[in-house]
Amino acid sequence: xxxxxxxxxxxxxxxxxxxxxxxxxxxxxxxxxxxxxxxxxxxxxxxxxxxxxxxxxxxxxxxxxxxxxxxxxxxxxxxxxxxxxxxxxxxxxxxxxxxxxxxxxxxxxxxxxxxxxxxxxxxxxxxxxxxxxxxxxxxxxxxxxxxxxxxxxxxxxxxxxxxxxxxxxxxxxxxxxxxxxxxxxxxxxxxxxxxxxxxxxxxxxxxxxxxxxxxxxxxxxxxxx
Numbered sequence: 001x002x003x004x005x006x007x008x009x010x011x012x013x014x015x016x017x018x019x020x021x022x023x024x025x026x027x028x029x030x031x032x033x034x035x036x037x038x039x040x041x042x043x044x045x046x047x048x049x050x051x052x053x054x055x056x057x058x059x060x061x062x063x064x065x066x067x068x069x070x071x072x073x074x075x076x077x078x079x080x081x082x083x084x085x086x087x088x089x090x091x092x093x094x095x096x097x098x099x100x101x102x103x104x105x106x107x108x109x110x111x112x113x114x115x116x117x118x119x120x121x122x123x124x125x126x127x128x129x130x131x132x133x134x135x136x137x138x139x140x141x142x143x144x145x146x147x148x149x150x151x152x153x154x155x156x157x158x159x160x161x162x163x164x165x166x167x168x169x170x171x172x173x174x175x176x177x178x179x180x181x182x183x184x185x186x187x188x189x190x191x192x193x194x195x196x197x198x199x200x201x202x203x204x205x206x207x208x209x210x211x212x213x214x215x216x217x218x219x220x221x222x223x224x225x
Contacts, residue, residue, distance in 0.1 A: 006202050006211040009063055009085075009167040010142075016065045016089045017104065019205045024066055026108035037068060037109060038116075040162055040195050044072035045116050053191045055157025057081065058133075061140070061182060062162040065092035068109035069162055069195070070130050072117075080133045081153060083140045090137055097131055142168070147181055155187040162195040167203075169213040176223050196220065 007014075021027070023036045030036075047053060058077035060070060063085070070080060084090045095103035110126040140147040159182055169175045182192060198220070200212040 006209040008211050012208075012210075014064075014086060014088070014210070015205055016086065016092045019064045020066065020092070020104050022205060023203075024068060024109070026105075035197075037112060040069040041072050041109070041113050041116055043195070044069055044160070044193070045113070047193065048073060048076045049117075053158055053193075055187075057154055057156045057158075059083065059153065059156035059159045059185055060161075061159060061164055063089075063164050063167050065089045065096075065104065066162065067093065067096065067130065067134075068106055068113075069160060070134070071106075071110055071113035071126055073158075073160065074126070074129045074133050077133065077157065079135045080130070081135060081156070082137045083148065084137060085140060085142070087139070090139060093137055097134055097137070099131075142178060142181060147185075153185060156185055156190060157187055158191045158193065159186055160193045160195075163197065165194065166196045166200065166212050167210065170211075171213070172215070172219065172223065175213065175215070175219075179223060192224075194220070194224065 023030070023032055054076040056078045058070075058073055058080045059082075060067075060080060061083045062069070065084070067082070074080065082093065084093065092104065094100075096106065106127065113126060138148050138151055138153070141149070146152065161182060165175055165178060169178065179192075186192060196215075197212065198216055199214060201214055202209045202212050204210070
């Protein structure tokens with residue numbers, strides 16, 4: 001797939017660790033922290049607290065090795081299955097799941113979630129809950145009919161996808177096609193939660209520019225209806 005002039009997340013080399021450091025760390029100079037960290041946690045916390053979305057299985061389909069949004073979800077689902085497209089992202093995520101030396105630290109995200117949710121639980125308990133709930137990290141291929149082939153996943157009560165459609169779609173047809181594939185992983189009456197960026201054109205990892213599919217709110221609502 002050619003995304004010229006910018007690189008493509010799903011076709012070109014992508015440094016998942018540098019992406020985490022640039023957009024999801026606790027660095028004081030991280031200019032997009034409000035959008036990349038606080039926004040999804042606040043909105044997911046509010047959504048789940050309303051009590052209409054919960055169940056046994058949550059499936060997460062998001063880019064890079066991010067997992068901070070799962071801190072908002074772990075109280076409402078017994079099991080979490082994370083799908084990743086790239087081997088490097090899978091390895092980065094498994095370092096954290098297995099508490100390995102050198103794993104990216106999500107302690108600041110756990111603290112932020114505790115502050116947002118006004119939780120009195122020790123911060124380490126929040127990370128333990130996510131690790132315990134996170135049952136499987138599975139590689140997927142969006143071009144297959146069953147994107148996790150040869151694995152057949154149990155249908156999820158909810159799917160969360162943060163920014164993935166933004167970085168893999170070239171046009172509106174891609175967006176609708178991938179939404180349909182996501183929906184096949186849901187139980188009847190299951191919920192699909194999308195988080196994206198409106199009117200963006202690219203994002204930067206290191207010195208490289210990566211493609212963003214540009215869309216507005218009207219397009220997103222029409223495509224999801």
